[in-house]
Amino acid sequence: TALLLYKISLALAPQLDGRRGQIAGLMAAAAWAFCVPAQTYAAVLMPTAWFIFVFWFILWRIVKSESAPGWWEALLLGLLVGLTATAIATILFLIPLLVCAIAFKPSIPTRSRFRVVGCALVLLGVVIGTSPCWIHNYFIARDRVFLSAHSGINFWIGNNPDANGYPRFPPGLRAGQVAMLQDSIDVAESAAGHPLKRGEVSEYWSAKARDYV
Numbered sequence: 001t002a003l004l005l006y007k008i009s010l011a012l013a014p015q016l017d018g019r020r021g022q023i024a025g026l027m028a029a030a031a032w033a034f035c036v037p038a039q040t041y042a043a044v045l046m047p048t049a050w051f052i053f054v055f056w057f058i059l060w061r062i063v064k065s066e067s068a069p070g071w072w073e074a075l076l077l078g079l080l081v082g083l084t085a086t087a088i089a090t091i092l093f094l095i096p097l098l099v100c101a102i103a104f105k106p107s108i109p110t111r112s113r114f115r116v117v118g119c120a121l122v123l124l125g126v127v128i129g130t131s132p133c134w135i136h137n138y139f140i141a142r143d144r145v146f147l148s149a150h151s152g153i154n155f156w157i158g159n160n161p162d163a164n165g166y167p168r169f170p171p172g173l174r175a176g177q178v179a180m181l182q183d184s185i186d187v188a189e190s191a192a193g194h195p196l197k198r199g200e201v202s203e204y205w206s207a208k209a210r211d212y213v
Contacts, residue, residue, distance in 0.1 A: 001032055001038075001049075001052055001053045001056055002028075002030075002032045004053070004056040004059075004060050005028040005029050005032055005056060006025035006026065006028065006029045007025070007060055008028075008056065008059060008060050008063055008064075009021045009022070009024045009025030009028060010022065011063045011064045012063060038052070047088040048088065050084060050088070051084060051087075051088045051090065054080060054081070054084045054091060054094075055091065055094060057080075058077055058081070058094055058097070058098065059097070061073065061077060062098070062101045062105075066105070066106065067105060067106055068101055068102045068103075068104075068105040068114075068118065069098070069102060069118065070118075071114075071117060071118060074098070074102060074118045074119075074121040074122050074125070075121040075122070075124060076125065077098055077125065078095075078098065078121060078122035078124060078125020078126045078128075078129070079125035079126075079128055079129045080125070080129070081095065081098070081122075081125065081126050082125055082126040082127065082128060082129015082130040082131075083129040083130075084129075085126070085129065085147060086129070086130060086133050086147065089148065092126070095122065095123070098122045099119050099122060102115055102118040102119050103115050130147060133146070133147045133148070134146050134147070141197065141198070143197040143198055143199045145198060145202075149198035149199045149202040150202065151202055151206065152201065152202030152203060152204065152205030152207075152209070153180070153181075153184045153201075153202065153205045156170060156205040156206075156208055156209045157169070157170060158209075159209040159212060160209065160212060161212060172187065173187070184201060184205060185198075185201050188201040188204040188205065189201070191204065192204070
């Protein structure tokens with residue numbers, strides 16, 4: 001990630017007056033190298049570290065060239081976004097950035113439909129990359145969930161009577177990701193009186209948070 005930050009600065013060097021781009025790149029790389037939260041996430045292999053790497057990698061691929069990404073690169077970058085989304089879904093916010101790069105940067109091919117095809121290939125890559133999740137959810141679990149179904153419990157964590165603005169496990173749920181996940185399912189199913197799909201569990205906690213808010 002530090003190397004990518006440096007290379008992005010070099011790619012922007014003409015706008016930063018040569019040596020200033022190198023200095024800015026070294027400062028950005030050093031800031032990342034000495035950022036304690038960043039190194040903590042990387043040391044324990046949290047998905048956030050991979051998300052940040054993929055984000056800057058795609059940004060570097062966009063700024064390093066004056067032309068729009070080609071068809072194959074558009075497909076591969078979309079695939080990379082999709083695969084990363086199976087671990088951390090916020091990477092999907094990069095899709096508009098890729099679409100803008102294809103839509104507004106000059107394209108090498110002279111085909112009139114290049115921009116439309118390029119955008120379609122990005123979306124195709126995303127669909128293929130995320131397919132392990134939505135195929136399992138729709139066709140095996142029979143649950144209408146695209147990637148994951150933990151938005152409800154996260155909403156409750158931030159909007160329960162004991163929420164204080166910081167990450168904190170609500171009363172009745174054990175601390176720890178695995179234990180809290182199981183508790184959230186058990187509580188929702190106990191309240192419903194029957195087994196629930198994961199999407200229904202998420203909706204239970206969302207409704208609970210909305211009622212409180």
